Amino acid sequence: MTEVIDPEAGASNAPLELEIGNVMRSSFADYAMSVITDRALPDARDGLKPVHRRILYSMHQLGITHMVAHKKSARVVGDVLGKYHPHGDSACYDSAVRMAQHWAMRHPLIDGQGNFGSIDGDNAAAMRYTEMRLSKLGTRLFADIQKNTVDFRDNFDGTEREPEVLPLTYPNLLVNGSEGIAVGMATSVPPHNLRETADAFLAWLDNPEITTREIAQHMPGPDFPTGGILHDLDGYIQALDTGRGAVKLRSQWTVEDRPRGGSRLVIDQIPYAVNKAKLVEQIAELVREKKIEGVADLRDESNKKGIRIVLEIKREFEAEAIAFQLVTMTQLETSVRYNIMALVGQTPMQLGVRDLFEHFRAHRIEVIQRRTQFDLDRALDRLHILEGLLMALDRLDETIATIRASADADEARGGLIDLLGIDVTQAQAILDMKLQKLTGLQIQDIRDEHDRLTAEVADLRDILARSERQVEIMRTELLDLCDQHANERCTEIDTSLSKVSAADLIPEEDVMLIGTQQGYLKRIAAKDMNRQNRGTKGRSIMSVGEDDLVTTFHAGHSHDTLIALTDSGQVHAIKAYDIPDTGLGNKGRHYRNVFEGVEGNVVAMLTVDGLESVTHSLVIFTAQGLVKRTPLSAYSNATRRGGIQGISLVEGDSIVCARVSKDEPNESVIVAADNAKAIRFGMEEARAIGRTSRGVRAMNLSEDARVVAGDIIHADDLEKAHLMVVSEKGLGKATPASEFRLQSRGGKGVTSYTPNKRSGPVVAATVLFEGADVVLFNDQGGANRIAGSDVPHNGRATTGSAIIRNGSVRNVLAVPPPVEEDQ
CATH class of the missing domain: 2.120.10.90 (DNA gyrase/topoisomerase IV, subunit A, C-terminal)
Incomplete structure (x- = not known):
């Protein structure tokens, strides 16, 4: 038992007695939910954790887009901590660094300049030395955010506003993946090819009854920025169905002939998230302990052009046989796990690919509807002003006479309202109109703008009234993004070791x-x-x-x-x-x-x-x-x-x-x-x-x-x-x-x-x-x-x-x- 003073009961009353187990359970539940919703799990709609969303939004607010010069990373981190994310600066900087690493992100959202670490596990330089800006794709995450497309909430101290989700155009959770460990749960989503993911989503959009195997024909497996060979796809169909499963990823290698006989095993792609330096050290240890025989020399010749781990093979040994020994004994082959856990609202949920598609579709349709309504409201406001101006221009002499006969602006405003049958806003617009607007060309411009806005309003109302038009806009914008940002698959798929019928893929x-x-x-x-x-x-x-x-x-x-x-x-x-x-x-x-x-x-x-x-x-x-x-x-x-x-x-x-x-x-x-x-x-x-x-x-x-x-x-x-x-x-x-x-x-x-x-x-x-x-x-x-x-x-x-x-x-x-x- 523990004693708690009830502040409303007064000092004379006896303290409350509470069961300590209940207090611990309640407190731990609050802590766990805070970690789950505010740190570890991505949102099912935009695929981002809060820290990543806040970093990107802060850069957007600072205007550090792909079209301007890079800014110091320390400036970005300081802005994020001071406005949106009151946690450790190193954790925030590490999150930003990862979004800039091309070997970690299938499509980096930040364009970094300077030392941002390496695939060998080297840390990035201190934030005062590196610079960053949004990548071209990162900039596009904020398209139309100013048009009330998403909800905003107060920051931690109520002095700023931040978006609850970003109005992005593509299913980012599948494309860039996510990793996170919460309290009692975790998420693990491998990255996928942008074009393939879009094709799978559009196939599902056209036919919601599409089978999982038909989805897999469009999106045959994850696609990692480090390449490799994907096989043992037994768990892939299950992962698409339930959100849980696993596949295997193997390094890519070639065999070269040595000038003086023998061969050379060259590893040019390694599994995703494998530390290359530790892998080379692991191979060297096996050779040193003679668990792997036939290797005369081991070198890491990797450079900016790519990975190149070279094993010189003795004449009497076969390079391919040694490669398969290394597969079984090192991280030349790893298991990639699917555990698609994401937030739906503020609730963590296990999601299959159809669930992800459904949440993304609903989010994207809402963005299109809210954007269209915003544009419609703006167009109607402007159209309302133009209608007042046109009424004044049609009775120009009377309008001018009314204004000249008025003692002040308030009297002129009232006179115009009585004369033309307009409201206060329209009357004020007439009073604000410059005399140059009375020229013939300027009057015609007003009439042309009125006609254009009338057609635009009709079109916007048609979009809001017809769901099929909203879907078509979503499709067009997704395909346009793919045309600009999609690239070829990096990871090769080999079904020879998989029990999943390759006929499905x-x-x-x-x-x-x-x-x-x-x-x-x-x-x-x-x-x-x-x-x-x-x-x-x-x-x-x-x-x-x-x-x-x-x-x-x-x-x-x-x-x-x-x-x-x-x-x-x-x-x-x-x-x-x-x-x-x-x-x-x-x-x-x-x-x-x-x-x-x-x-x-x-x-x-x-x-x-x-x-x-x-x-x-x-x-x-x-x-x-x-x-x-x-x-x-x-x-x-x-x-x-x-x-x-x-x-x-x-x-x-x-x-x-x-x-x-x-x-x-x-x-x-x-x-x-x-x-x-x-x-x-x-x-x-x-x-x-x-x-x-x-x-x-x-x-x-x-x-x-x-x-x-x-x-x-x-x-x-x-x-x-x-x-x-x-x-x-x-x-x-x-x-x-x-x-x-x-x-x-x-x-x-x-x-x-x-x-x-x-x-x-x-x-x-x-x-x-x-x-x-x-x-x-x-x-x-x-x-x-x-x-x-x-x-x-x-x-x-x-x-x-x-x-x-x-x-x-x-x-x-x-x-x-x-x-x-x-x-």
Whole structure:
């Protein structure tokens, strides 16, 4: 028990007796709520905590926008503490510093000048040394705040007014995220891409019944300013639904060759909020304790251009293997948690993405309504004055006479009210009007202004009366902001380790899958590979080292199952979208980052709808002229770690390509070799055999000849199909498949091409069906995509014309034509 004197009871009365537990609970509850509402949690509408809102508003009031010179940080902090936020100066300065750090904020709201810390955890310089101003986006947070768009409240001592929320145009809580620890609760919202967030919000706005997975197609995951690779998205859909979940973020690295042998592991992106200096120290400690072997040297070569942590790898060790060891033992990979807790009114609430969208929409609509009402009130006030002026101008002589006959202003005001039937405000405006307004042009200006304001008032009233116009204004302003401030995604998304179906996150599109001899694999959208003219140099779509070359590529669909065959005869299967889309120009990913337990290099790829089909077969062609046909269902376990054996290869033989047969009558097989011969025979001659067998003889080759291509043609397609043959120097032509007469399996074939010194030997071939495009790859990573109709059609014993003029041709592929988009 504790004693409390009741001040109203008088000194003579006995003190009150209160239960100390109740007093503590009540006091702690008040304290906790104060921390929650006034410090730790962001508002669901603008995504800002009070300290951040006060810092930004103070800079706005001081006029420190992106269009003026930077001001000392101490000046800003002093203004914030003195007017709005009576707490520690260091805490206030640290909050301002974070809003200026490009590695902390997806879209910084403050533009800092001077030392604002580093990703290594270095503190910013003292506030007396640094300067700041609002960033361009930070300035836009206050658009129309002067038009009564938000409510204001008294500051801590009642001498100033501050906004309860900012009238911002975009969902800042999702775009810039938030972190905070209150009493008994916390919030953790990762940042997201501005354009993606806007697209998701507008999709929800158009269809409030949209599913979470459809929202995720527009906003497929968080987007961190430090980049990295996002995976293990199992908790992402749950986070969008409930506000709670988690994803994993992995560093991005590349492997470079060292001039004197060995390799170099270069880490150029690290997870969000990871201290780079501590990460390097952590790696060095593991190397020093020999928990990580094979690292000859470790350097941090980071500079203003970006992060570059370099590990020199000894010759006998593999850089990719060491990278995966570091992933499991260091902060090269972290877990990013969602706990979307925000204030709705003054109540902390757990929110999903739909809740956030709803609160932002309601806030934005209210801002538009209040702004419109403010403009309407101002326009009506001015229109009221103009109506009085026009009445006076219409009776100008009488108006002047009334004013001249008046003894003073009050008498003149009353006279005008009686004469014109106007009110006091209008009469005073007439008295205040300068004589120059009586000129003809000035009178016309008043009439024009009256007409313009009349139309404006009608428009403003229409906005207030129609919710669909308010929504359209919200949409237009959001898209305008995105056009000015949105940028490309920084964080790559990899769904290969996620149980969430990538079909929920990955768009359906035609893709190209490309592999190299040294084990790099990449996926690009087919639409990114534009058509070019026949005979051009092509364009670079993959970075290939001096000792590397493109060995295989395939056209398919992003949601197909990719079957990959290695040079050891193993078959692996994954979804095509599990291969990261790394964009044009770079190397892509190493096979070991894509396939679990892969042995050897991938030498052939193809895509199928699924592996369970009992009506389709996998047909494999080898360089020594063998063909092997096995039911596709025999490879249903190819998705497991290490894949499964797909063919037994004899020494010196290798897989050239693989195709899928529909097991229908009248299918024929066509095989082309580098000795300028080709053979076509019926599919029934290649009977179905077991998964681990060698296959049967497809073509009888001369001793030094090798098969370069094999394909399957259905009888209905025979008249439309052409065999395209290409030489090393890029000369090629297409010959009707019907010119290759049906023969018995195992023959020597017939002439398919006539090489010469200008063309070089035959190196590649493909079957070209009607309407298809052709992509040629050279040994420098370049490619040329042309319309199949541009390929010259010639007889079997011809050379053809130039298709690509740069480098040596390595492969050719027929791909579907580009989809024509509606205009």
